[in-house]
Amino acid sequence: MTHPTDPVPFTSSYIKSREIPLGPTAIGGEGFLVVAGPCAIESYDQFSQTANAVAQAGAGALRGGIFKMRTKPEAFQGLGFDAFDIVRRVARETGLPMISEVTDPRQIQDMGDVLDAFQVGARNMHNFELLKELGRQPKPVLLKRGLSAYLDEWLAAAEYITREGNPGVIFCERGIRSFERATRNTLDLSAVPYLKERSHLPVLVDPSHGTGVRNLIAPMSLAAAAAGADGLLIEVHPEPAKAASDGHQALDFAMFQSTMTGLRRILSAVDRPLRTHRAGRA
């Protein structure tokens, strides 16, 4: 598409990645996918409300922690198996695919029943045994960057999955550890074009963990889209102040809507359709 004001032929700012099917929708290719939901699933009401709100605002997939990895063993570790029925009900209601983190090879079979894709957290990017097991099953794997993983180590970690036979790996930049103390992590958006030049796999960005600061999520979401990312992973909670974990980096419904409004404009500027619920279903 050429805009009337373009003085020279427009070279698209993003490199098109391979499209990876995700339930009724997909990640990569031309479309842009927003995955949204709470850090942790706390109850049916909390997850259902959030899922419906984000679907209406334009999210195309759901996220929500079932088994949470927490630094301290006494912190809230997720509902675990008790969340399975909640996930099934909400996925049915909304029609949206579900992504959640797996932390142990022994959870893969059970979680596979309720998930459309597995997430590997930053702390497990180097857990090669887990990666190899995920390579031996068919569902896509969203592979977060390790807290201080070199970009080339991240590319190599993806190979642990693909070499076992599963081509469906999606990278997710979630911020790296730097000296800066004002933000929880330093979101490295240059990872997006760097990876896309070296791999055909899609790249998402998680501005929630990537900054750890609520007010930085909207601008960094727009920036990620402009940098060529294939989607976002955003934490949304009905009442962030009451969240069982990481509420300081969750958006409420109004902030999420407003972020999506800004995002739609950027996506239109870079000629990428948003993979909304209905688009995904078509």
Added chain:
Amino acid sequence: MTHPTDPVPFTSSYIKSREIPLGPTAIGGEGFLVVAGPCAIESYDQFSQTANAVAQAGAGALRGGIFKMRTKPEAFQGLGFDAFDIVRRVARETGLPMISEVTDPRQIQDMGDVLDAFQVGARNMHNFELLKELGRQPKPVLLKRGLSAYLDEWLAAAEYITREGNPGVIFCERGIRSFERATRNTLDLSAVPYLKERSHLPVLVDPSHGTGVRNLIAPMSLAAAAAGADGLLIEVHPEPAKAASDGHQALDFAMFQSTMTGLRRILSAVDRPLRTHRAGRA
């Protein structure tokens, strides 16, 4: 401005900063300014060609090193005073304002004759004697972030200038030192919204130093605009492979034009006019 497709009222993604006059144009406010030019001024031909090319493609100000700070004392240190006449001629020809780095309080008076704004490099962000001197003269100061400066230290460094009476400080994010070795620095775009919430001063982004990798400059330029930056500082060289310094991070004229095309679309999406030469002159 409301787009017909906006489902909810659009909250602008950027926080408007104070407008700081820069020769015939300005930095901050509504407009977006692209400052472009070579890492170092090498000759009249090189600088004139570059200045004309970037002006035509939409740059609104020129940059170019006169006195270069180099890690090794034997490296090319810039033309020094020999560059003054070149700068005068090219500024007259193009009508664009000129920004260059000052490294010593004793250079301020002389350089003030040919510059519209002073740049303080990353390695001098903590050179408080230099900052205080720049606070005692009237031209704007582009203050780059130190290699590993906390955002709050950077805000404090700006105060060294403003407390002496010069309100014209412009921040410039240029990447921080992180563990990552694939890029020269890690461009921290979250600095843009962070600073704008805490200060009324404009914020530019330098994707050339910020990544050190030519192919990452265009996507990070677009991302910076989407994150709410007030402008960019981009290195452009007629023949990057022959540049006297930092050629690997300079764009040639065609890449600069293509970057500007993508940038115009993002700026239109965030409702910001580009401060081009003519706009500046109006």
Added chain:
Amino acid sequence: MTHPTDPVPFTSSYIKSREIPLGPTAIGGEGFLVVAGPCAIESYDQFSQTANAVAQAGAGALRGGIFKMRTKPEAFQGLGFDAFDIVRRVARETGLPMISEVTDPRQIQDMGDVLDAFQVGARNMHNFELLKELGRQPKPVLLKRGLSAYLDEWLAAAEYITREGNPGVIFCERGIRSFERATRNTLDLSAVPYLKERSHLPVLVDPSHGTGVRNLIAPMSLAAAAAGADGLLIEVHPEPAKAASDGHQALDFAMFQSTMTGLRRILSAVDRPLRTHRAGRA
């Protein structure tokens, strides 16, 4: 013990930790233990030669990779089960206890047959499922610091083990990721006194991974002892240039001997006996 030249009563420079039994010897308490051996066990000859050389020079325990975690899936991954017989033979010959890395909860039972302690590598410090399983078996666990783990996260990771019932955790500082590119990692020796003030668990230091540079291993070994560490983990190989992995950070036998000579003098200065083979057996 008071030296005749001490002008004021000498407050020992180290904080005494709990003593954790390790086969015929122990880690922590008053004694200082050097654990040495190759990065990976490559053959009976290689491991036996190394074990005998380090035992003679003063090492009190053996290390050697059986299942190696490697960034790239095509790199040498260790001998695996084929190493078990080698380990048994060499342990019997030398009488030294054996430590090796475990990377999967499903390896624990088999490896427990040939090991006196399990090592958790830096890339698995946050693999909480693995830590919990190791907490449910009786052998000591040497817990390396994650590549960019906060000291307080490392303390919390140890709790994942101890809360399951296994009190035998030993910390091992192995360098953190920093911006510096001259060394593989930045060895953070301040971790030693920091942890010892906050925990009664012993702290070892790994100068091989901690620097990645052969010539830095001896001075950093002495420094670790002076900082109050309870022992060292050092890579030694008969012919470092031919090692299957990480040869650039392995000592040959002569360098190991010379390191031990310097170390003995520092240990004598801080009043700590070296837990050698015979001492261990007593």
Added chain:
Amino acid sequence: MTHPTDPVPFTSSYIKSREIPLGPTAIGGEGFLVVAGPCAIESYDQFSQTANAVAQAGAGALRGGIFKMRTKPEAFQGLGFDAFDIVRRVARETGLPMISEVTDPRQIQDMGDVLDAFQVGARNMHNFELLKELGRQPKPVLLKRGLSAYLDEWLAAAEYITREGNPGVIFCERGIRSFERATRNTLDLSAVPYLKERSHLPVLVDPSHGTGVRNLIAPMSLAAAAAGADGLLIEVHPEPAKAASDGHQALDFAMFQSTMTGLRRILSAVDRPLRTHRAGRA
């Protein structure tokens, strides 16, 4: 010197650097020099008391801030010229040489009257104009490592001084910025042997800034000596809790004495004499 218990010939753990004269004493060569004093000179009483206490405990030179570089312009900036008389009196009383930080080329001449060596702070390591000026005068320059300077950049910065004709440069490792938040900086002791292999210049260590935590200063002082450093720079204050700046990282007199006791033992183990006041005077 051979200890009776050395099983193999002892290769000294440190590389001998060139000896640089410092008033009545020297830095480098065989001797080990402890430079001690307050972060900032606050009054005659404070500086005199501290100087006498550290001299008695074994320090061989004094430090004390006159013009302080402070991140925030409203913080205490040192006594400035008012400190000159204090410095003169205390130097005369104790006979110890004095080192203090210079932050502006225009201070060099005046400060040269009262100082035996100039210190360049971490924030000015890249202030090449200042380095060049210091290269054109005869007194030694203690060059601190930049907050995130590569070791090779630091070596290059020293050349800015030596190329102008002053061979008297002394490196001082003072900790680098890392992700760790428990300490103010991460003291990189591997810098000591790294630099000494590549340069004949002496290397000091500053465990006060290097950790920012009082209880870590003694163990890191001993570690620095064991790693082969040529001396230490330690902050001491009569009443750290009342210090005008950085009291949390200053030792009181008793802690300094106890650190010196431990240090003497390590120095004896590595065969290095302490350059005390009397030794210096001899």
